[in-house]
Amino acid sequence: MQAAVVVFPGSNRDRDAVRALTLVMGRAPHTVWHHATELPKADLIVLPGGFSHGDYLRCGAMAAHSPVMREVRAAAERGVPILGVCNGFQILVEAHLLPGALLRNAALKFSCKRVTLKVETSNSPFLRRYNAGEQIVIPSAHGEGNYFAAPDVVKQLEDDDRVAFRYAHSHNGSVKDIAGILSANRRVLGMMPHPEDAIEELTGGTDGKRLFESIVEAVAQ
Amino acid sequence: MKARIFVTLKDGVLDPQGKAIGHALTGLGFAGVGDVRQGKLIEIDLPGAKDETSVRTQLEEMCRKLLANPVIEDFKVELASQIQSS
Numbered sequence A: 001m002q003a004a005v006v007v008f009p010g011s012n013r014d015r016d017a018v019r020a021l022t023l024v025m026g027r028a029p030h031t032v033w034h035h036a037t038e039l040p041k042a043d044l045i046v047l048p049g050g051f052s053h054g055d056y057l058r059c060g061a062m063a064a065h066s067p068v069m070r071e072v073r074a075a076a077e078r079g080v081p082i083l084g085v086c087n088g089f090q091i092l093v094e095a096h097l098l099p100g101a102l103l104r105n106a107a108l109k110f111s112c113k114r115v116t117l118k119v120e121t122s123n124s125p126f127l128r129r130y131n132a133g134e135q136i137v138i139p140s141a142h143g144e145g146n147y148f149a150a151p152d153v154v155k156q157l158e159d160d161d162r163v164a165f166r167y168a169h170s171h172n173g174s175v176k177d178i179a180g181i182l183s184a185n186r187r188v189l190g191m192m193p194h195p196e197d198a199i200e201e202l203t204g205g206t207d208g209k210r211l212f213e214s215i216v217e218a219v220a221q
Numbered sequence B: 001m002k003a004r005i006f007v008t009l010k011d012g013v014l015d016p017q018g019k020a021i022g023h024a025l026t027g028l029g030f031a032g033v034g035d036v037r038q039g040k041l042i043e044i045d046l047p048g049a050k051d052e053t054s055v056r057t058q059l060e061e062m063c064r065k066l067l068a069n070p071v072i073e074d075f076k077v078e079l080a081s082q083i084q085s086s
Helices: A014-025 A067-079 A087-094 A150-157 A209-220 B016-027 B052-067 B080-085
Strands: A005-008 A030-033 A045-048 A080-087 A102-103 A111-119 A135-142 A146-148 A162-166 A178-180 A188-191 B002-009 B040-044 B074-081
Touching: A005 A014, A005 A087, A005 A135, A014 A209, A014 B080, A030 A111, A030 A146, A045 A087, A045 B080, A080 A087, A087 A188, A111 A178, A146 A178, A162 A188, B002 B052, B040 B052
Parallel strands: A005 A030, A005 A045, A045 A080, A080 A188
Antiparallel strands: A102 A146, A111 A135, A111 A162, A162 A178, A178 A188, B002 B040, B002 B074
């Protein structure tokens, strides 16, 4: 299995993503600079967390138009699994690969803490090692994670079982406590909390590791 | 030609920053402050541009593609002639 982590100017969780993928895949993923007009052959693309382009204009707005995103979009259309975490999620919604938008946290504060998430579905290559309804603990760190979408869009997400995670306790003002969502083909996952930072007991738990194990297992089949 | 683009949150989208500004104004003793909404003003210079209609079309395209997020924001384009008269 090959994976690629896209690095934007201002990304800062790219190395965390590389570390998690290396641990689970047994080999290091490619890292790809945002100016790239070609992606290496990859079975998984990760858009990491951080503050791409200094969050100018809107979080993820500039990165969504980076040259590399044309390739990411083409890969998404071919069904390549794509994971966007935190700023990566913001980039995915700005690129219209996922619906909705991420607004300033309702309390106007950057929130950095471990959060309890409820897994809403296991029906995705990213989620097959979780059970729908189970609760997991994942670190979260963001100032703009307040998920918003028009009521009809939220209803569609719920009707199609495309809400991946909800905060177990109201966290940042997100509509219906949504913490992560899936694309229509269930192969693009965007989420605010950081599964790549929950891969070892030493650093606070392994609930995020199963997400990477899920996708590795799914790709292997 | 100079243009001003106003980007504002759509009605129904929560604006916690606007709310905080409203609270601060009330705290400063300004009476009668109701709803406060915060937006963005973007000024763009288009040297050499003459035709207002095509400039407006171009600016609206910029708004849809980058300057505003249509999921949460509305935009309004003002051209130099309107700016001077206002």
